[in-house]
Amino acid sequence: MLHTVNKSSFERNSLQSCVNIIDDSSVILLIEDGVISATNNTQSSIVSDLASQGRVYALQGDLEARGISSKVADNIKVVDYAGFVDLVVEHGTPVSWV
């Protein structure tokens, strides 16, 4: 299953809630302010395990808009909108964690 998170982990616990509940076959795509959690910071540990399994993605346009595309943490996969579509094709309609 595909899960999108659009809130910063410094603002809301959406990402933590998502990580707590999803199963082993699920992947997470960070979008909008959610991409803040894709960079190296004190909240990075929330997704570091999942990222090391290749299950965390971040949307390129949202990283660039915030000037943080050079700060993406290890193992997080950066995708563009076409990549977003590919994820939907592979995993089905996303669940939005708002």
Add this chain to the structure above:
Amino acid sequence: MSTKKFMYLNRKAPYGTVYALESLEVVLIAAAFEQDVSLAFIDDGVYQIVDGQKTDGIGMKNFSSTYRALGDYDINKLYVSKESLDERGLSEDDLMPLVYEDEDDDWAEKPSVFVVSNAELSKIMSDQDVCLSF
């Protein structure tokens, strides 16, 4: 009209919500009233003045360049929380090098961004007449 000290507190990242842009517009409007205005960037608000923002990919207006005009509006005290930067793996080098031209010093360019500790920021805040949070 007596001059009051206004501080605008910015706590949200840009683009994901409308707070950052709204705050900036209010700041520019309020600048017409010639008050003593300062801005504070704490929490995710620090992302508002990160250098190198490019919004082509999300189809939104890149308003980061507008922060560079603040000096023209005599807004030249932008305080950034050191702790908020640290938590986010950011440093002063990641911020836009915002400056203003000092009319009283032959238009010399001077920095407008000041990275301060939360303790210092709290002192600056307690010195304000009005604090508006976005």
Add this chain to the structure above:
Amino acid sequence: MADILGAPVDEEGFLVNLTDWTKDIAVEMAKGDDIDLSDEHWEVIDFLREYYEEYQIAPAVRVLTKAIGKKMGKDKGNSKYLYSLFPYGPGKQGCRFAGLPKPTGCI
């Protein structure tokens, strides 16, 4: 919706799409206000467009006056001179001719 030379404008006569702007549109807008655009007008219009390009906002009158004075000299950097060119306000009228939105905070 009203238009000028085919480009849509809002109820106050400002261009809806900034990219529609041409010099002919500026001339046409000025004509509607009984103004023949001179080199002095164009100097200010060009300045406004450059300012917008750089900062993504139309400058407030105070900022415009100061900046023009710095760039073109004190004899032009004052509101008397700018209002003589743009009687409805260098911010409001000037920005409209320049194809920019109304300056932030301008009523």
